[in-house]
Amino acid sequence: MKTIFVTVLSASMLLSCQTQNDKQKELEAAKKASIDSMKMVAEKQRVVDSMQHEMDKQQATEKKKEVVVVNQTQAAPQRKKMSNAAKGALIGAGVGAVTGAAISEKKGEGAIIGGLAGAGVGAGTGAIIDDSKKKK
Numbered sequence: 001m002k003t004i005f006v007t008v009l010s011a012s013m014l015l016s017c018q019t020q021n022d023k024q025k026e027l028e029a030a031k032k033a034s035i036d037s038m039k040m041v042a043e044k045q046r047v048v049d050s051m052q053h054e055m056d057k058q059q060a061t062e063k064k065k066e067v068v069v070v071n072q073t074q075a076a077p078q079r080k081k082m083s084n085a086a087k088g089a090l091i092g093a094g095v096g097a098v099t100g101a102a103i104s105e106k107k108g109e110g111a112i113i114g115g116l117a118g119a120g121v122g123a124g125t126g127a128i129i130d131d132s133k134k135k136k
Contacts, residue, residue, distance in 0.1 A: 084133075085126035092122020 093115045100114015101107045 083126065084129040085123050088122035088124070088126025088129070089119045090122070092118035092120070092125070094118070096121070 096118020097111040097115035099118070100110035100112070102110075103114070104110020
């Protein structure tokens with residue numbers, strides 16, 4: 001009877017040790033799976049953060065482009081219209097130069113004299129037109 005009792009006792013001890021070892025292995029496997037899961041979540045979050053950072057940089061670049069475009073349209077100054085006196089002087093100078101060169105024997109002198117005379121007459125005529133428009 002003693003031998004049976006010792007045999008049963010030693011067999012139960014061996015089984016209980018193995019059960020504890022199996023439980024420790026399961027616990028370690030669960031810990032490892034949990035750590036692996038946390039690492040995977042951290043890696044996914046790192047990728048998402050990286051993508052968000054790149055999107056923020058792209059949006060900032062687009063906003064800078066929008067600001068540049070807006071500033072360019074606002075910064076364009078209005079061109080002043082040429083006065084009638086200036087237009088008359090230019091037209092008169094051209095017509096006078098051509099006429100002076102055609103009439104004179106010395107083409108260069110005729111063009112210069114005709115251009116000056118035409119510019120004077122054209123500027124005077126344009127000034128009269130400007131003055132009459134201001135009065136209206």
